[in-house]
Amino acid sequence: MKELSLNILDIAKNSVKAGADTVEIALTETEDQLEIRISDNGCGMTPEFLASVTDPFTTTRTTRKVGLGIPLFKLASEQTGGTFHIESRDQAAHPKDHGTVTAATFMKNHLDFTPLGDVISSVVTLIQADPDIRWVYTHTMPGKEVRLDTNELKAVLGDVPLNIPEVIAWITDYLREQYETA
């Protein structure tokens, strides 16, 4: 992946596939470190599946037997000296409190740090595909925070879907402005 924002897009798609109705993407940046945390309330994974999930030969895809999403994300983090962590509670064992958290840290000054890239584009792409999910996006940087909660937009929009072109354009500008100001 050429940008970490593409890994974010890819990993968040797992949350969609897990049937989550809320997905939180939280980026926390300090001077020299970036943490990416994707949390959902989807069906979760059994401890057995979870144990094998960083193995490329574990996948939920049906078209072939290789799944590279999580291994690539893990690699991107560890090649900078960062850490990768995934935890999950499966629906069968935890009917009231299930979901998955995938988190990775990145050392920004490391030679092998992949740039974050166009994260706005990834967030918008996720909303475009699954407008009924509640997407909560936060990016905390030193002295600045960018925030989007699609529930707040839905409260204004009512029945109008989030993924009509006019709203998608609004969301893009809304995020862009937050990055540009403050």
Next chain:
Amino acid sequence: MKSLAELQAIREKMQNKVVMREGSGDVRVVVGMATCGIAAGARPVLNTFVEEVNKQNLSDKVTVTQTGCIGICQFEPVVEVYEAGKEKVTYVKMTAEKAKEVVEKHLKGGKVVEDYVIKNI
């Protein structure tokens, strides 16, 4: 600054249009967005389709959606165009530039861009 009041305005505008939209959308553009597609550059392709369809005023007729792995990862980014009463068209190795061209020539002009098509899958 972007304000929620603008969203309110979009809502009011749309409420008059919603009825019109029902039953239309006879063309469906589907972009493969699994790990393979994303890594190969599907995100800008998808976003270009969304933007161009809107810009060319085709959004009453054309819907742009995403799907998982189509199964031909080596040809990603893959885009499928479904049109009522016609055979599915599969575009391969797409880029944002090619996407623009497909919107212009195929979705708007009705002529398949054969150079980017893969046959029989």
